[in-house]
Amino acid sequence: IVPSVLRELIRTIRTARTQAEEREMIQKECAAIRSSFREEDNTYRCRNVAKLLYMHMLGYPAHFGQLECLKLIASQKFTDKRIGYLGAMLLLDERQDVHLLMTNCIKNDLNHSTQYVQGLALCTLGCMGSSEMCRDLAGEVEKLLKTSNSYLRKKAALCAVHVIRKVPELMEMFLPATKNLLNEKNHGVLHTSVVLLTEMCERSPDMLAHFRKLVPQLVRILKNLIMSGYSPEHDVSGISDPFLQVRILRLLRILGRNDDDSSEAMNDILAQVATNTETSKNVGNAILYETVLTIMDIKSESGLRVLAINILGRFLLNNDKNIRYVALTSLLKTVQTDHNAVQRHRSTIVDCLKDLDVSIKRRAMELSFALVNGNNVRGMMKELLYFLDSCEPEFKADCASGIFLAAEKYAPSKRWHIDTIMRVLTTAGSYVRDDAVPNLIQLITNSVEMHAYTVQRLYKAILGDYSQQPLVQVASWCIGEYGDLLVSGQCEEEEPIQVTEDEVLDILESVLISNMSASVTRGYALTAIMKLSTRFTCTVNRIKKVVSIYGSSIDVELQQRAVEYNALFKKYDHMRPALLERMPTLEREKGVHLIFRRVHVWGKVNTLYDVENYLQILEINGFHAVLFSTGIPSITAYNKNGLKIDFTFERSNTNPSVTVITIQASNSTELDMTDFVFQAAVPKTFQLQLLSPSSSVIPAFNSGTITQVIKVLNPQKQQLRMRIKLTYNHKGSAMQDLAEVNNFPPQSWQ
Amino acid sequence: MRFMLLFSRQGKLRLQKWYLATADRDKKKMVRELMQVVLARKPKMCSFLEWRDLKVVYKRYASLYFCCAIEGQDNELITLELIHRYVELLDKYFGSVCELDIIFNFEKAYFILDEFVMGGEIQDTSKKSVLKAIEQADLLQEVRHPQTHLWSPQNTPMETP
Numbered sequence: 001i002v003p004s005v006l007r008e009l010i011r012t013i014r015t016a017r018t019q020a021e022e023r024e025m026i027q028k029e030c031a032a033i034r035s036s037f038r039e040e041d042n043t044y045r046c047r048n049v050a051k052l053l054y055m056h057m058l059g060y061p062a063h064f065g066q067l068e069c070l071k072l073i074a075s076q077k078f079t080d081k082r083i084g085y086l087g088a089m090l091l092l093d094e095r096q097d098v099h100l101l102m103t104n105c106i107k108n109d110l111n112h113s114t115q116y117v118q119g120l121a122l123c124t125l126g127c128m129g130s131s132e133m134c135r136d137l138a139g140e141v142e143k144l145l146k147t148s149n150s151y152l153r154k155k156a157a158l159c160a161v162h163v164i165r166k167v168p169e170l171m172e173m174f175l176p177a178t179k180n181l182l183n184e185k186n187h188g189v190l191h192t193s194v195v196l197l198t199e200m201c202e203r204s205p206d207m208l209a210h211f212r213k214l215v216p217q218l219v220r221i222l223k224n225l226i227m228s229g230y231s232p233e234h235d236v237s238g239i240s241d242p243f244l245q246v247r248i249l250r251l252l253r254i255l256g257r258n259d260d261d262s263s264e265a266m267n268d269i270l271a272q273v274a275t276n277t278e279t280s281k282n283v284g285n286a287i288l289y290e291t292v293l294t295i296m297d298i299k300s301e302s303g304l305r306v307l308a309i310n311i312l313g314r315f316l317l318n319n320d321k322n323i324r325y326v327a328l329t330s331l332l333k334t335v336q337t338d339h340n341a342v343q344r345h346r347s348t349i350v351d352c353l354k355d356l357d358v359s360i361k362r363r364a365m366e367l368s369f370a371l372v373n374g375n376n377v378r379g380m381m382k383e384l385l386y387f388l389d390s391c392e393p394e395f396k397a398d399c400a401s402g403i404f405l406a407a408e409k410y411a412p413s414k415r416w417h418i419d420t421i422m423r424v425l426t427t428a429g430s431y432v433r434d435d436a437v438p439n440l441i442q443l444i445t446n447s448v449e450m451h452a453y454t455v456q457r458l459y460k461a462i463l464g465d466y467s468q469q470p471l472v473q474v475a476s477w478c479i480g481e482y483g484d485l486l487v488s489g490q491c492e493e494e495e496p497i498q499v500t501e502d503e504v505l506d507i508l509e510s511v512l513i514s515n516m517s518a519s520v521t522r523g524y525a526l527t528a529i530m531k532l533s534t535r536f537t538c539t540v541n542r543i544k545k546v547v548s549i550y551g552s553s554i555d556v557e558l559q560q561r562a563v564e565y566n567a568l569f570k571k572y573d574h575m576r577p578a579l580l581e582r583m584p585t586l587e588r589e590k591g592v593h594l595i596f597r598r599v600h601v602w603g604k605v606n607t608l609y610d611v612e613n614y615l616q617i618l619e620i621n622g623f624h625a626v627l628f629s630t631g632i633p634s635i636t637a638y639n640k641n642g643l644k645i646d647f648t649f650e651r652s653n654t655n656p657s658v659t660v661i662t663i664q665a666s667n668s669t670e671l672d673m674t675d676f677v678f679q680a681a682v683p684k685t686f687q688l689q690l691l692s693p694s695s696s697v698i699p700a701f702n703s704g705t706i707t708q709v710i711k712v713l714n715p716q717k718q719q720l721r722m723r724i725k726l727t728y729n730h731k732g733s734a735m736q737d738l739a740e741v742n743n744f745p746p747q748s749w750q
Numbered sequence: 751m752r753f754m755l756l757f758s759r760q761g762k763l764r765l766q767k768w769y770l771a772t773a774d775r776d777k778k779k780m781v782r783e784l785m786q787v788v789l790a791r792k793p794k795m796c797s798f799l800e801w802r803d804l805k806v807v808y809k810r811y812a813s814l815y816f817c818c819a820i821e822g823q824d825n826e827l828i829t830l831e832l833i834h835r836y837v838e839l840l841d842k843y844f845g846s847v848c849e850l851d852i853i854f855n856f857e858k859a860y861f862i863l864d865e866f867v868m869g870g871e872i873q874d875t876s877k878k879s880v881l882k883a884i885e886q887a888d889l890l891q892e893v894r895h896p897q898t899h900l901w902s903p904q905n906t907p908m909e910t911p
Binding site for chain 2 (some may be wrong): 006007011012014050053057059077078079082084093094095116122126127128130139151154157158159161162165187188191192195197202233234236241242244246250283286287289290293298322323324325356357358359360490505521602686719734
């Protein structure tokens with residue numbers, strides 16, 4: 001039986017009406033091909049492999065044809081070799097050991113008398129040769145690189161590129177052969193040679209240095225291409241060999257990078273290409289694009305750089321969206337280094353925000369953010385807020401983050417800043433990133449004069465819609481903090497609204513109850529309600545009720561908070577005002593120390609309740625807020641020469657004889673105190689254990705403290721007394737002091 | 751260039767040329783994914799997109815999508831010219847080429863591509879030179895059954911070598 005010819009099979013398979021029918025045909029044909037292979041039939045091997053390749057493209061397995069490809073390659077017939085090499089490239093890869101069997105055939109074919117056979121071998125090696133094959137055959141390739149046959153020379157050059165990519169150590173051996181490559185007239189050889197030189201220069205600084213001397217020659221070749229008349233063989237829309245021009249420009253870029261002399265040598269030709277290239281078609285713009293990339297990457301003079309950016313600016317106005325796309329991409333790369341030049345094209349860039357293509361929009365957005373500065377912030381924000389409103393969801397999170405950042409850097413006024421934040425939260429409130437919430441809270445805290453305005457606007461914002469979590473979280477927090485300003489109608493910036501305490505609690509309770517509220521959001525709402533117990537006057541009972549209800553909430557977070565707040569109402573009511581006091585303004589770096597100071601300031605309590613809120617703001621993870629109150633007042637044990645030492649106390653629940661004292665040392669002078677050592681001595685009936693201090697440096701201006709823990713064992717429950725010795729270095733002198741601490745509160749030892 | 755794909759509007763693969771060693775199953779996955787992405791593009795969108803860590807340049811000619819995946823430092827605009835040059839070569843060879851030509855003579859489409867591009871880079875920038883080489887190679891094909899070299903209308907039975 002004579003196996004069917006390829007096109008017959010293709011026609012047959014295309015008549016299949018279902019996938020199942022096609023599969024059946026394929027299986028039948030494969031079986032026939034398999035048995036034909038088994039018969040070792042040389043005559044029909046070629047057409048069988050061709051058919052197999054077709055079926056492989058349809059997605060069916062064809063591995064059983066791999067060896068047959070090798071047999072075809074080994075055949076003397078050109079037709080066989082052609083299909084065999086094609087099959088090898090499609091079915092074989094370096095993962096299979098089988099491919100190594102090709103090596104010998106390729107070697108022979110590289111030396112074949114017919115250049116088209118040599119060509120097949122070079123092509124296959126150059127496309128899929130493994131490292132081992134490349135190692136074995138590099139010598140042959142190198143030989144062919146030196147031939148005068150331009151058909152083979154151009155192929156050998158690209159084959160060499162592949163060899164170098166696979167086995168970089170072999171690069172050296174091709175160096176001699178590169179000597180006269182650029183002297184060729186043949187454009188194929190020129191093009192592939194430039195590619196080879198580029199590969200070598202990119203991989204080796206030594207090669208790069210070596211080939212810099214080619215710059216004048218490359219410039220000459222480029223010049224000839226531009227100046228020469230019409231050459232039909234290489235012409236594309238009136239431009240002579242644009243492919244070669246682009247590759248030369250790319251090689252010049254690599255050679256001119258970081259090298260003043262080379263950059264200088266190519267300056268004129270770059271200017272020439274930049275000004276003379278026809279821009280009506282894509283091909284001209286492709287060359288201009290490469291030219292711009294080169295100008296921006298080498299050490300070009302400023303005039304040339306401005307020329308390049310102006311080309312990009314013109315690209316932005318091009319009707320062709322592809323051109324606009326590459327312009328935006330390139331401008332993004334240069335906006336840092338050539339900021340002012342790019343600024344000149346700002347309005348065109350902003351127009352691209354309205355483009356229909358998402359890739360263009362994204363780039364325009366990124367570029368717009370990069371261009372925002374103190375002078376243009378109002379105008380730019382207007383555009384970007386409009387963009388935020390109308391853009392696709394995939395952009396909203398990045399856009400919101402970008403706006404927050406830019407607003408923080410360049411806000412012309414606090415009011416404007418708050419308004420901008422509000423606009424983002426209400427427009428894209430559900431897309432805002434989680435980390436934005438603590439940042440915004442801090443921002444609002446620090447904008448003291450805007451508190452009334454902010455809480456009013458936030459209240460109004462969530463009144464209609466409390467589904468956008470970040471917005472609701474910030475609003476809840478604000479209402480909790482500044483609810484008193486809200487109900488007292490103190491707003492100056494706009495008409496104050498009339499709202500009662502109950503109405504405020506209504507909205508917070510709605511947030512608590514709503515299915516749309518995330519657990520975190522509920523936490524914010526509950527805490528806010530709790531805080532209002534010290535800011536509102538008529539609704540404290542209502543608040544108590546709400547808090548007690550959530551003491552049995554299924555949500556563990558909520559339950560814990562509610563239980564703690566309940567405890568606050570029941571057992572520690574006298575402390576509630578102090579605990580729920582208004583937050584002080586925070587500076588980011590000093591935040592942690594402020595927390596400890598505030599805790600100390602509260603004095604009567606060792607509680608870290610609101611620390612949680614502070615720490616949320618400061619983004620410290622893993623801190624668990626625990627409410628515990630011992631009711632033991634703190635004392636200032638020492639206060640002299642700017643050094644203050646406070647003691648806070650804790651009694652052990654397991655051993656009533658143990659008192660744990662935490663000392664805190666702070667420094668109000670303008671110089672640090674270093675090598676600080678705290679020592680203590682107690683009467684004989686006591687025992688003392690000093691744990692390691694947090695550090696030995698007390699920073700100046702109360703910007704940090706040293707803490708240290710002392711455990712005192714007092715089995716006889718005697719009045720606690722202590723003698724302390726302090727040594728430290730300050731203002732270049734060694735300091736030392738002794739003191740007695742006698743003001744221990746009774747609760748600390750009784 | 752990392753690879754080139756030709757596929758129809760219905761997502762049928764007509765040619766795949768890989769210039770970087772990739773496992774078969776990865777190839778299948780990438781082809782499927784990329785075809786989906788490209789076929790979802792609207793006419794108003796530009797010819798470039800980012801996909802994985804590569805840049806993809808694609809252009810539609812009649813019913814066929816020509817799709818190239820290039821690397822970061824490659825020039826997208828010149829790649830469009832590369833695609834166009836390949837189409838011109840096919841057009842000259844087949845005489846007003848259409849998808850059916852590529853389907854029934856896929857091996858020739860590969861031969862032409864392999865004469866134009868090697869290892870992802872252009873071998874020869876002269877249309878004439880590339881076509882001449884194909885022509886000469888075709889002449890070397892041993893005549894087993896009657897066949898024509900340069901022009902094969904799709905409705906006459908074409909014999910494989």
